[in-house]
Amino acid sequence: MAGPLSEAVLHDVMRQGLWAAAVMSLPILAVALAAGLVIGLLQALTSVQEATLTFVPKLAAIAAVFWVTMGFMTGTLVSFLRETVAPLIAGG
Template sequence: MQEAVLFDMLRQALMISVRISAPLLFVALVAGVIIGLFQALTSVQEMTLTFVPKIGLMLIVFWVSMSFMTTALADFYTGQIIPLIAGG
C-alpha cells in the first residue's frame, strides 16, 4: 500500500468520525452550558442534575441519528475499505 493511499484513507476516516460524533458532542455541549447556567443562577450544586439530563439527551440524539451513523460507516466501509482490501 502506498503512503498516499494510507494517508487519504486515514483522513477520510477521521472526517467520518467527526461527522458521526458531532451531533452527540453538540448536544452534550449545549446541555452542559444550559445546566451550568441554571446551577449558577439557583446555587443548586447537585451532581445528578448535570448527569441525568445530559445522558438522557445524548441517548435521544443517538437514537435519532443512529441510521445516519450506520449509513455513513457502511458507505465508507463498502466504498473505501473493501475495494482497498480486494485490490491488494
C-alpha cells in the same frame, strides 16, 4: 495479488476515516455541549450545585440523540466502508 498500500493511500484512508468519525460524532457532541451549557446556566442562576443534576439530563439527552441519529451514523459508516475500504480490500 496487489502489493502493500503506499503511504499516501494509507494516509488518505486514515484521513477519510477520521472525517467519517468526526461527522458521526458531531450530533452527540453538539447536544452534550448544549445540554451542559443549559444545565450550567441553570445551576448558576439557582445556586444548586448537585452533581447528579448535570450527569442525568446530559446522559438522557445523549442517549436520545444517539437513538435518533443511529441510522445516519450507520449510513455514514457503511458509505465509508463501501467507497473507501472495500475497494482496497478487493485490490482496486
